[in-house]
Amino acid sequence: MDKLINKYNVSISRGLIGAVILGVGFFLATNEINSFFTALSPYSLMISGLIAFIVTFGTSGIKDLFSKPSDPNGNIKNFFKYITLTAVLGFAASIFLQYVLKFHLAANPESGNIMSIILNIPFMLLGEELISFYILLVLANLIYRKTTNQKQAEIIGIIFSCIIFGLLHFSTYYNGNPMTTLAHILLIQGSARIAFNLSGLKSNTIIMPLIIHIIYDLIFLSFS
Template sequence: MKQLFTAKMSKPAVPIALILLFAGFLTLSFSIPFISPFAIAIAGFISLYILFGKTGITYTFSKPKKLVSTYFLGLLGAFIFAGVGIFITTMLLGSSPNSNPVAEGMTLFGLLRTIPMLLGEELITIVLLLIITNLLGGTRKALAIGIIVSTLIFGFLHLPTYDWNFAQVIFIIAAARIPFTLASLRSDSLYTGLFIHITYDWIGFIILIISHH
């Protein structure tokens, strides 16, 4: 995946990719029947293809390196970052986090439905990261800017879900996102961030399912 930071990218395709990703997000947000769970993932795949060709998809979904260690480090990091974010949000800023409506009434079957949506979230974040880093020259500074901007956008996309609680989406949602991205970069594959993201969300969902029975 890191090869795409300096690979030839179709600059005319950048605005098209951004429009596609936004359209996928809107499709999910308005719960359009049948396609909504897959909308962002589909937009992400198409965006990778029009930006980098087949190599965009191949490199992004390459075989992960250091998968096991990166997975556990990333998962632990996500919970630590989220925990610190909860402390900042509640204790320092005095803001009460809102619940995720998707979690309400979640079932074991419903967990499977979240997989394409979480894949879409990984793709929209990584595609944005690739675009920003590539446009800025693929340097370490460009990568740092790409991580910050893509992470913040990821958080802001959750504003409607969490009743426009800016503190929550920045310090909890976006903060927990950082280890997902870093894990994908360390393993050089989107798969690792996806596996961590699924595990992280499912742990919370399963706890809610059990507590409601």
Template sequence: MYEIDSLETTNSRLFGGAIFLLLGFLALETISWAWAGLFVGGLIAWFIAFRKDSFKVSTFPRRLWLIPLGVIAYLVLGILIGLITRLLGFEWASNPASGKLGSIIFMIPFMLMGEELLGIGILEGAKSKGFSFLTSSLLSALIFGLMHTFSYWDGSIVSTIAHVLLLQGVARLIFNYVYLKTGRSIWGSWFTHVLVDLIALSFTSR
């Protein structure tokens, strides 16, 4: 995988950005009305960490065909992983938003942009410290997956960790790849993320 230039930042700015990402995530998880917590925290975090370089990832995505391809790739992998893990005896918790699509549909774009600001923020932060894109993407996927642990807790640490790494972690890898290949555009990964969640929630809301 080819290398990309790093966004300009410093250790202190990255630390400040991480604090606001964490605060935004905690608000989202613990305060019922703070559904935009991660979105707001993410915007502040990016301004602190990357300043004007933040705009480098906000370009209109190229290769738009990669967006539906990313959606299909995740849905196929998700179905296969689900089938295999059921055969192995795992009973994973469903999406907490299942059956609520109608009541949260206008919140979804902001909530998922918050998740993109976090996932891509970790990727770009690691990249700025000299890690390769692959290593940075794996770190992003690991943290992104683990942040879903409480949402998908099923009573077993092994089952829950397997769930969030194999589904949410793999999803992050796909979103990161789309981000890179659509011209380092956070809109590319966001569009993919929104479509994946809308399709998944449409089926579970029936």
């Protein structure tokens, strides 16, 4: 994944084309147009994400994105470290919003209904990982080529990726109040994205955060 930041020469035009493709995929995933697109919706973000990466980074970019996990501190350690961080950040944000600010938080519509979507979850969450890392990597690439400061580029990419990832969940967690919903998705979903992003950057692949995301969501949706 490092190569997607410091080796590829991403143009702004290709980055924008990829973003439009992802926007179309997200629209198809969240809107019922007809029976065909409704059946396709669990996979539309994944498909559009793969296309966006190919348009922007080429087929070699896909290979680098899905490279073998290679965290120098150990892949198993990466898994437990970042799934724990995800849980801690999410729990802390939830406690703060509900018991300190006294916000009413909407539950995920699929909570307690995990069996109805369990077969589609890997494809749906791969779509979420693709759109999140697309934002992170394209921004980081463009910033790195201007500054040659990869750490700064990664931090800015992480911030924007977390914000967009949170905002994509607005309709899912909308509780009738736009402000409390924004606080919910930016603090809870956004903070989870921090851990997913760090896991991917440390392991140099999208595979590790995808595994963490799938397991975390399966646990969360089963017991919430």
